[in-house]
Amino acid sequence: xxxxxxxxxxxxxxxxxxxxxxxxxxxxxxxxxxxxxxxxxxxxxxxxxxxxxxxxxxxxxxxxxxxxxxxxxxxxxxxxxxxxxxxxxxxxxxxxxxxxxxxxxxxxxxxx
Amino acid sequence: xxxxxxxxxxxxxxxxxxxxxxxxxxxxxxxxxxxxxxxxxxxxxxxxxxxxxxxxxxxxxxxxxxxxxxxxxxxxxxxxxxxxxxxxxxxxxxxxxxxxxxxxxxxxx
Numbered sequence: 001x002x003x004x005x006x007x008x009x010x011x012x013x014x015x016x017x018x019x020x021x022x023x024x025x026x027x028x029x030x031x032x033x034x035x036x037x038x039x040x041x042x043x044x045x046x047x048x049x050x051x052x053x054x055x056x057x058x059x060x061x062x063x064x065x066x067x068x069x070x071x072x073x074x075x076x077x078x079x080x081x082x083x084x085x086x087x088x089x090x091x092x093x094x095x096x097x098x099x100x101x102x103x104x105x106x107x108x109x110x111x112x
Numbered sequence: 113x114x115x116x117x118x119x120x121x122x123x124x125x126x127x128x129x130x131x132x133x134x135x136x137x138x139x140x141x142x143x144x145x146x147x148x149x150x151x152x153x154x155x156x157x158x159x160x161x162x163x164x165x166x167x168x169x170x171x172x173x174x175x176x177x178x179x180x181x182x183x184x185x186x187x188x189x190x191x192x193x194x195x196x197x198x199x200x201x202x203x204x205x206x207x208x209x210x211x212x213x214x215x216x217x218x219x220x221x
Contacts, residue, residue, distance in 0.1 A: 042212050043211040
């Protein structure tokens with residue numbers, strides 16, 4: 001099935017541990033994004049990538065890093081998790097920066 | 113600053129019509145999106161407006177007035193499955209999406 005896949009779907013993590021959320025798309029989209037969604041707040045952009053090999057910081061990048069080694073994969077890493085990073089994380093992709101976003105199913109992360 | 117405002121919650125009756133408003137102030141404008149998000153699921157694309165006017169797509173229509181910084185999503189013949197959050201987002205001059213907090217729509221029989 002074509003689309004965008006995230007893993008894991010949920011995870012409980014001890015504070016101070018590292019974690020990588022995986023994201024893969026098979027639509028050959030140029031742009032990819034990582035958002036976090038918290039109750040009462042809009043989607044907030046963490047990092048994005050316009051094309052393979054390039055990344056940029058979004059609204060809330062601190063504590064997160066990304067890489068874009070190829071078109072399909074865009075992993076998000078938390079180097080040392082903190083409780084404020086408890087959230088639902090969505091990966092998304094689009095043909096270009098003006099296109100509609102296609103979202104993954106989300107990864108629910110709890111940091112204790 | 114950049115800001116998107118939409119009502120937090122709305123209630124409507126099955127079979128009726130509901131209009132969800134969105135006002136925005138952003139640095140530049142390259143279009144406005146509406147997404148639907150059912151509880152516990154990912155957002156899905158509904159509509160995109162970049163020019164003033166009404167775009168109709170089945171039971172859903174979206175309107176844009178760039179001079180007023182205003183958009184609305186109109187849902188007709190409401191069905192129970194339309195119970196969801198509706199997210200308004202604008203594309204600013206740097207092609208960054210600015211998201212509203214979403215409007216939770218509750219449909220009652």
